[in-house]
Amino acid sequence: MDKPKLADVAKRAGVSLTTVSRVLNNRGYIGDKTREKVHVAMKELNYYPNEIARSLFIRKTYIVGVIFPTTNNPFYGQLIYHLENFCEALGYKVLLCNSGGREDKERAYLEMLQRHQVDGIIAGAHNRGIDIYQRSTMPIVGVDRYLAGHIPIVSSDNYRGGVMATEHLIDRGCKHILHINGQLSLETPANLRRNAYEETMKRKKMPYKTYETVDDYISRMFDENPKIDGVFASDDLIAACVIREANKRGMNVPEDLKVIGYDGADMTRMLLPELTTIKQPIKDMAEEAVHLLMNQINEVEEPTVDNITLPVQLIQGKTT
Amino acid sequence: MDKPKLADVAKRAGVSLTTVSRVLNNRGYIGDKTREKVHVAMKELNYYPNEIARSLFIRKTYIVGVIFPTTNNPFYGQLIYHLENFCEALGYKVLLCNSGGREDKERAYLEMLQRHQVDGIIAGAHNRGIDIYQRSTMPIVGVDRYLAGHIPIVSSDNYRGGVMATEHLIDRGCKHILHINGQLSLETPANLRRNAYEETMKRKKMPYKTYETVDDYISRMFDENPKIDGVFASDDLIAACVIREANKRGMNVPEDLKVIGYDGADMTRMLLPELTTIKQPIKDMAEEAVHLLMNQINEVEEPTVDNITLPVQLIQGKTT
DNA sequence: ATAAATATGTCAACCGGTTGACATATTTAT
């Protein structure tokens, strides 16, 4: 009743262990009839080779660890979907880690992944100061996160996106544009959106102010800025909340208030197609991330940390 | 430069392999100073025990395979998030499989998971006729999918939800209510929503018709039913598309057309809070699925297939 | 003072595969 093993297959097929192994791995000489016999035996026994045993010997698991805050989010959900797809296409499996933004969980996951001998890690969940990233010599790629000096990053052109969003609102006639950003302490390239906003406003000699997503930042923003007529939200979910709050306060979008979001994930665009947003090339980012990781895993040249920045795109909706 | 192994730790700490193993697994007698020495050596070497080797011996991987169409969807994204969380809390890791609705991929994933010796599988991606489910004796739980006779299913009360949605539209005064459903061939408990719709309409002696999500079903629906004034969509994404199309055709929601969706995932409710919907208890479903799986893994009694059905809830928005 | 508990060690077998060395028998090519 135990799982059949290679020895069981060999016995049933009337051949040696080595022969079965040869059939399995397609190496050495094997006659057609023998190969057939082995296959029949495997089928009859419902045999699946034990990858754990194989992994142990070849010292390679073909598993990639993927650490992000959560799959329960249009951006990450889509990114992870594509990451998994690209990995799968190359014969790699994905161990999913939802850090939920908690440093202790991220740390625990990193340790777990090392114990599990994953071949590499793709992460975008960094809470500063996780030294494992520093120490690690394992292949790692960061998505939209600075993890450690030697770890390459894939991100989209956040600065350009920030400029595009801000200039777009200005072009549409907004005079009092505010920005909402995630926590500055996260040290992500996404902070460039904020820099872009602030520098663009400065250049245009317009007043600017950034709110961070803490507590009741949305109602505070409205209360403190009665003349507000434009909001650049650093992601689409925030933009949706801003629109909701504006409506609650009797403001019409886009007449009284123009709102532009950021990310442009598939699901967001399905559910809220009217939202103007800066669309990140999520699929391309996933592809590049997997590509960079594979380069490291297969030790393809590149001793240089080559960060990759992909272009963004303004999607004109009806909220601006 | 190779990864340190248990023998390296033993040598550095000046103890035997057995002693290190005892420290690692907390068995047998170990003195405090010895334990300390071993820990120091592990830290100095940056040693992580090789779980692959351990798994091979104990014949258990603490990995659960999770197969769903995609993480790029509010419902599955949330479900998978919670599944991963509950697994993690119990010391299990998740191998993520996005089948993309393709039978060949699902089949390949199932085989891969068996080779990888996962302790169990949670799946909700079934394209009929995957015999591996039938043959398998491995712990499996289905979420909203009939996989095989002996595989327990977790789902929400789809029939009740269908009745609630339909009666709600009737209560709001709709006379010509249509339903949009996924493919009937999928044999999912979600088909009960359709049954509920059709039976409720029949009971009320009202005309009914169900469209399946193929080709340009939405415009066809509008074209073929000029008097349409209510739509019960079997998920929120479809509902969003219906609303968009209605607006395009100059119909106002909810004045001219009332629309109710299904699922009520977190992200949908953030992006489209005005949508009336039937909310599934996604987190609870995840919890039950993991619970049922653990029962199987740990061979807790229950030879009976106990399917679990959880209650749904109507969320009144502004689209009905 | 002595038995029991504690602390550590050595040794060998095992988990389920892979691989290289070597042997031998049968085909195939020149």
Place this chain on the structure above:
DNA sequence: ATAAATATGTCAACCGGTTGACATATTTAT
């Protein structure tokens, strides 16, 4: 006719841990 290629086998070592049996030395409890 003979060398090379093909087909299969046996054997042993290995991947990096775990575990049980057994031995011995030191503490602790009665």
